[in-house]
Amino acid sequence: MFPSIRSVALAGFAASLLPQALAQTSTSCNPLNATCPADAALGTNATFLFNETSANSKLWNTTAGTIDYNSTGGQFTISEKGVSPTLISNFFIFFGRVDVVLKAASGQGIVSSIVLESDDLDEVDFEWIGGNNTSWQSNYFGKGNTTSYDRAVWHDVDDPQGTFHNYSVDWTKEKIDWYVDNELIRTLNYEDANGGDNFPQTPMNIRLGIWAGGDPDSNSYWTVQWSGGEVDYDDCPFTMSVREVFVQDYSSGKEYKWGDHTGSYDSIEIVNGTSEAYEELYVPSGTKAKWDSLPTWAKAAIGVGSVAVVAVAAGAFILFFLKKRREGRAAYQLQEQNMAKEQEELLEYKSNYQQIKGNSTEIHR
Ligand SMILES: *[C@@H]1O[C@H](CO)[C@@H](O)[C@H](O)[C@H]1NC(C)=O
Ligand SMILES: *[C@@H]1O[C@H](CO)[C@@H](O)[C@H](O)[C@H]1NC(C)=O
Ligand SMILES: *[C@@H]1O[C@H](CO)[C@@H](O)[C@H](O)[C@H]1NC(C)=O
Ligand SMILES: *[C@@H]1O[C@H](CO)[C@@H](O)[C@H](O)[C@H]1NC(C)=O
Ligand SMILES: *[C@@H]1O[C@H](CO)[C@@H](O)[C@H](O)[C@H]1NC(C)=O
Ligand SMILES: *[C@@H]1O[C@H](CO)[C@@H](O)[C@H](O)[C@H]1NC(C)=O
Ligand SMILES: *[C@@H]1O[C@H](CO)[C@@H](O)[C@H](O)[C@H]1NC(C)=O
Ligand SMILES: *[C@@H]1O[C@H](CO)[C@@H](O)[C@H](O)[C@H]1NC(C)=O
Numbered sequence: 001m002f003p004s005i006r007s008v009a010l011a012g013f014a015a016s017l018l019p020q021a022l023a024q025t026s027t028s029c030n031p032l033n034a035t036c037p038a039d040a041a042l043g044t045n046a047t048f049l050f051n052e053t054s055a056n057s058k059l060w061n062t063t064a065g066t067i068d069y070n071s072t073g074g075q076f077t078i079s080e081k082g083v084s085p086t087l088i089s090n091f092f093i094f095f096g097r098v099d100v101v102l103k104a105a106s107g108q109g110i111v112s113s114i115v116l117e118s119d120d121l122d123e124v125d126f127e128w129i130g131g132n133n134t135s136w137q138s139n140y141f142g143k144g145n146t147t148s149y150d151r152a153v154w155h156d157v158d159d160p161q162g163t164f165h166n167y168s169v170d171w172t173k174e175k176i177d178w179y180v181d182n183e184l185i186r187t188l189n190y191e192d193a194n195g196g197d198n199f200p201q202t203p204m205n206i207r208l209g210i211w212a213g214g215d216p217d218s219n220s221y222w223t224v225q226w227s228g229g230e231v232d233y234d235d236c237p238f239t240m241s242v243r244e245v246f247v248q249d250y251s252s253g254k255e256y257k258w259g260d261h262t263g264s265y266d267s268i269e270i271v272n273g274t275s276e277a278y279e280e281l282y283v284p285s286g287t288k289a290k291w292d293s294l295p296t297w298a299k300a301a302i303g304v305g306s307v308a309v310v311a312v313a314a315g316a317f318i319l320f321f322l323k324k325r326r327e328g329r330a331a332y333q334l335q336e337q338n339m340a341k342e343q344e345e346l347l348e349y350k351s352n353y354q355q356i357k358g359n360s361t362e363i364h365r
């Protein structure tokens with residue numbers, strides 16, 4: 001592993017400034033008390049084979065560290081202190097299914113995670129701690145409420161650090177089902193989450209990451225305990241490997257608007273149209289200009305799957321639904337001028353994350 005200049009800089013930055021970030025509250029726009037921009041929808045389904053192609057940078061942001069892609073999958077590696085590779089989708093789903101084929105990292109204090117997260121801090125989690133090679137934890141939060149004591153549940157799984165398993169979540173407004181290798185492991189019903197109040201129900205994006213929960217310099221005592229103890233950086237590298245991600249949005253449309261400050265699914269307005277993610281995934285680049293010139297009704301028709309109608313009308317779309325092969329430009333190759341913004345996002349993410357983890361660890365006392 002050859003850490004880039006960027007990840008080294010981030011490491012130093014994160015290590016020195018995180019405590020301050022924790023002291024300040026998050027700068028993210030929280031729809032519970034602010035008017036926030038709409039969330040870009042996925043509005044369709046998509047398969048990402050990280051064993052074949054790196055994450056498309058229009059659809060995913062590498063907000064911390066670097067991710068190496070090889071034929072085993074996307075490799076999220078902690079190569080040294082302060083590095084916590086994180087990949088966040090730019091698109092949101094408003095109920096849906098997510099399957100992640102993943103092998104968790106080993107290493108005491110190292111946390112591998114799949115997180116679905118909304119702007120108002122609804123959250124659905126899968127987490128593995130590196131010191132434990134026989135289990136994983138499901139968890140959830142509604143509206144950032146961390147005061148419940150029955151959310152986190154440990155589950156058995158065979159060799160999570162040595163074997164890829166298919167971890168899935170099926171999320172509807174009625175319930176959340178967590179699956180491992182097609183086996184239903186846990187169900188959370190809407191009403192069982194504090195009468196629905198704490199039920200995740202607003203558009204969420206997908207976050208894959210590895211972080212050092214067992215680093216006492218950036219985490220609370222309880223987070224270190226929950227993570228299984230302190231990290232020994234002499235044991236680096238620690239790698240979480242993600243082979244495949246499938247995401248299906250149960251809503252279709254262009255974006256999700258926050259109608260009020262309740263954080264209720266009723267308040268989310270689905271804006272009709274074709275999502276940018278859809279265009280990126282399913283409209284071949286050679287025909288992009290032609291696509292842009294299409295009338296709105298035609299794009300909308302394609303968005304809901306009426307391909308034939310528009311294929312006839314537009315004439316030129318022989319290659320519809322042929323998934324565009326990515327140029328192989330890794331998402332982490334970001335411009336230097338984006339550094340400040342990324343660092344801000346990292347801090348914001350960590351601050352949310354640690355606030356949540358810090359509180360949630362009380363459960364495990
Ligand atoms: C509004 O939300 C932000 C972000 O979560 C939080 O820091 C702030 O304290 C909230 N303000 C009020 C008045 O709830
Ligand atoms: C994905 O979406 C397409 C239409 O957009 C649909 O035909 C297909 O069945 C979906 N695949 C899955 C696995 O749901
Ligand atoms: C990538 O993984 C998928 C299954 O997850 C598999 O079908 C495909 O053959 C793999 N590709 C390579 C290049 O190994
Ligand atoms: C991909 O990288 C990981 C982590 O470095 C490594 O364990 C794995 O063997 C690599 N796969 C291939 C095919 O080289
Ligand atoms: C990802 O990056 C793009 C461009 O750099 C930015 O517009 C977008 O807001 C970012 N999204 C997230 C979720 O960080
Ligand atoms: C792994 O976690 C499970 C669930 O908390 C626990 O029962 C088991 O003892 C742990 N194993 C180790 C090696 O800590
Ligand atoms: C947070 O959740 C707890 C129980 O799950 C509930 O008693 C409490 O009222 C909730 N707090 C808020 C602000 O909704
Ligand atoms: C986890 O346990 C399995 C089964 O004992 C073993 O094969 C595998 O090597 C272990 N993985 C690690 C990273 O120790």
Ligand SMILES: *[C@@H]1O[C@H](CO)[C@@H](O)[C@H](O)[C@H]1NC(C)=O
Pocket residue numbers: 099101166167168179181182183244
């Ligand atoms: C993963 O599990 C889901 C549901 O449990 C299943 O529909 C999907 O086909 C599985 N994916 C892979 C790659 O095995």
Ligand SMILES: *[C@@H]1O[C@H](CO)[C@@H](O)[C@H](O)[C@H]1NC(C)=O
Pocket residue numbers: 272
């Ligand atoms: C969006 O599309 C749905 C279904 O096609 C339709 O019922 C609804 O009226 C549309 N909304 C707007 C604002 O156009």
